[in-house]
Amino acid sequence: MHNVDLQTDFTDPEYRHALDHVDVEYSPDSLFEGMTFNTKEEVQHVLNAYHIKKGLYYRVEKSSPTLIVARCVNSTCDWRCRAAFITKSQKWELRKLSGEHSCSSPIITQDHVNLGYVYISKSILPLVESDPSISIPTIIAHIKSAEGYTISYRKAWMAKQKAIEDLHGNWEQSYHDLPKLLSAMSGFLNGFVVEKQTRPLYNQQGEMVHHYVQFHRVFWTFKPCIDGFKYCKPIVQVDGTFLYGKYKGTLLVAVAQDGNNKIFPIAFAIVEGETAEAWFFFLHYLKRHVCPQDGLCLISDRHESIKNAYARQGSGWTPENSVHVFCIRHIAQNFMRHFKNTERKKLIINMGMYLASLITLICFTIFQHY
Template sequence: MAKQKAIEDLHGNWEQSYHDLPKLLNAMSGFLNGFVVEKQTRPLYNQQGEMVHHYVQFHRVFWTFKPCIDGFKYCKPIVQLDGTFLYGKYKGTLLEAVAQDGNNKIFPIAFAIVEGETADAWFLFLHYLKIHVCPQDDLCLISDRHESMKAAYARQGSGWTPDNSVHVFCIRHIAQNLMRHFKNTERKKLIINMAYGMTEPRFNYYYNTLTSEPEIEGVIEWLNTIPKEQWTLAWDGGRRWGHMTTNLAEAINSILKKTRNLSIFAIIMSTYKRCNASFIQRGKKVNAKLRANQIYTEIIKRAMTETFTVKLHDKWCDYGKFQKLHMPCSHVVAECKHVHHDYKSYIDQVYTLQYISNVYNELFGELPNESYWSNCKEPQIIPNPEKIINKKGRPKSSRIRTEMDMVEPGQPKRCSLYRNVGHSKKKCPYCQGSSSHQA
């Protein structure tokens, strides 16, 4: 409660932030060219059941920026989805859609604040994402294997179909589900190795190793319920571009961790400021330092100790990296040198300097001081009183610990202050006032 009051002093009243939301969104629509917002509210009724005029109750909001929409056209054709809790006074969930540019930089493309990770909330997010940000075909949607997400993707009207996209799963969540059912760390490692194997022989090697174990029938039956195209690199047809997890979206969650403590007004403003600053910074770096011919300048110098079959015409190599990551591996570069071909012609255009530069070409525009914003004539928005978090008492953690939170066995213990191995926080020799330091 003290934290909420301190945040309120810095960023304004929690309820007032909902009142000011229409004014903020109208200002962004007016001053930021191409800004997209989709807002959903509910009618407000009094205790007698009569509708209250000039007031509505907040339900959901989706927003994105024109530079994110335009830049996504030059990113890898993948979209990672994830949701994370809000920590403020009112319950809610922040949904994000994240892509990656050819320089392996995280590229956020859309946000939404909803009531939770329900099938209806994900359906709204996917629907608006397809309409406003991702109208192109042949996209790969990467998410966790949650029933609400699968239902939203399959629901008619979402815009995402097997004809224009493919929906694949994060291997970390599949491994988590496996541990929940069978609780076997060694089998979990084998399945992860199966998923990361870039070729069918590599996949089959780990599969045969797994099937040779005793009492494996239940694990195999469980795995067979998930199509191999949705969780393995060997069978994905190159649609995943090597991305096996939702780590990009998880990284955005980490970046916005402090932001998630703020009011809804401050959260939307923070996404604008952070995305704007990121575009300016990365645009300067791309124009100043990045060179497309540096991607594989050192690979030719490596000694070739293994023999793989390479088919340049089909863009295929036994090793698998060529067709999965859409860039030449060392074997392809060596073959190109042997037949006097330019290996750079086999690098996908997403990795070229021109494409990476195009990602950050657009400008966000400047949002002036609030005193220049025009008054909004829309009904005043109020928060849902049922969404208030922890009215009294010390907040209790609601995080559900899963297998992904467990530390791998054999990892050395580290000091939580300085991350050094060999001592704990209590006995840290670098901490002022500790007995060892005084000695």
Template sequence: MTFDSKEEVQYVLNMHHIKKGLYYRMGKLSPTLIVARCVNDECDWRYRATIIIRSQKWEVRKLSDEHSCSSPVISQDHVNLGSVYISKSILALVERDPSISIPIIIAHIKSAERYTISYRKAWMAKQKPIEDLHGNWEQSYHDLPKLLNAMTIFLNGFFVEKQTRPLYNQQGEMVHDYVQFHRVFWTFKPCIDGFKYCKPIIQVFLVQETINPRERRSTGNFTVRLYDKLCDCMKFQKLHMPCSHVVAPCKHLHHNYKSYINQVYTLEYVSNVYNELFGEWPNESYWPDCEEPQIIPNSKYIRNKKGRPKSS
């Protein structure tokens, strides 16, 4: 029996034990040798695989056919059901939906292997296919200058502002050709053009008092000037929308009060936000190389790999 890699040897070993509900323990593990034995000391099961230098293939040298021990009590989880094994099993699922939830991964392993793995194990196992598909944390920062450079070249009106900080080594000397990421802001031309059509949330206007000081003003009386779009209560001029004092005379005059609603509140106006089209975006192989210094992430912000992972 030969295998192409050490990982393949371990995978087959794990698969066999998970299916049978038996446990093994790794003995010696080196770049050229794998030794395993049963967790039960009274059991004779032994395993030994080694690399053949000439063919660079792994060969099983010693294998007792079956365990002489009986399978241990069925437990919820299996010790040999590790994150590498799970990663392989869920690769296609994560590829289809990278935001797949951890409970779905747990359910998948339950139906495929009959074991209920822990939340942490499932979470850890999901990280590997995600990294294989989308690159890891450091790689993303490394790729950033080239991506932003390409967007600047290919997308008309693209705006980016990138802030980095000098990088120092442990001796306090500045490292050349590398900078540390601080923050980045970017936006696309259609977003800039569409922004002016967004519905204003806060409107502040300078309002001038228009009341004749000789007139006594009681709380119940409000002067409305429809033509100037003014009302004593100030809502009309501030919100650019008729207040109740405007609606009342409109009704009296058989006048449509809706004509006093500013156009920024209309759907036609707001839909202008989506008027502009985004530019075409060529495949990564067409992006030019970027000469800028390489960006290193700030390790302070890396997700904590220890402790219980939070639900995603």
């Protein structure tokens, strides 16, 4: 189910920081021989900025880890440029600059070929930092006013992804950092509970990759959740919801209700999906860490895997210490699917609510007994 990219490395001290972006602010009016740059990316950025500003185009003829050769796209123009990495100074240098752009090529397109998404991502970095949910049309409008070109939706979208990655790290790095973050939380958040499961990582040839494990499941809860639950009604509602980001998976949540009928979240987990194994993982740790007390009422939908996990030995939940009931909303939804009658659906819900209050009352009575 999981993408192989979900690897979590607990052992590798190598740390490729995602924030190796360039801090080039200036767009030069002129280029000159001997001009120096810290990185190759910086050379490209300056060449781009220069050409975008002048409304001219260049293309890269040669590119290697130590060399960039660029020329005008116009074959009748003799503008050439050569930048190389100098080992002695550990800097990039503009070594050769020949010819002037004789082409006064008027801009005929709305977009500029040298206005790439990497270049744009640097320009919009502060915008994305202050508002990560900034819309793509806003980015397009910003580039239009800053650079004078109307870029495509796709380019703006890619630039935004790149900016988010530069600011917050990429997905792979985030998974990589997860164990460190969780152990930092365990160390500094008193009473924080985390249970994680990993599994062996296999490469595309099916061989096991040593020293690496893959993220599988994680369960967590906070001390206030555990402490607060003691003052809630003795009911626990569990449900799952799909995650629809880059990586799939399911978020499982357990909630209780306080005396004012307000929802009180008590435990969370990220799992591969609503499988019996995943529910067992969640229910087991939920019982162990958050609600070890007897006389609880567990409410869920009628998912076969929850019933399965609840009944399995070792889940911590038994008919002796709890009751497992089904959420009336799900029952009513199923009823609607079969009978399509809104009036009767309301009756079902009311009936369920009445029964639920009764059950709560019974549970509460049992609970108070202990």
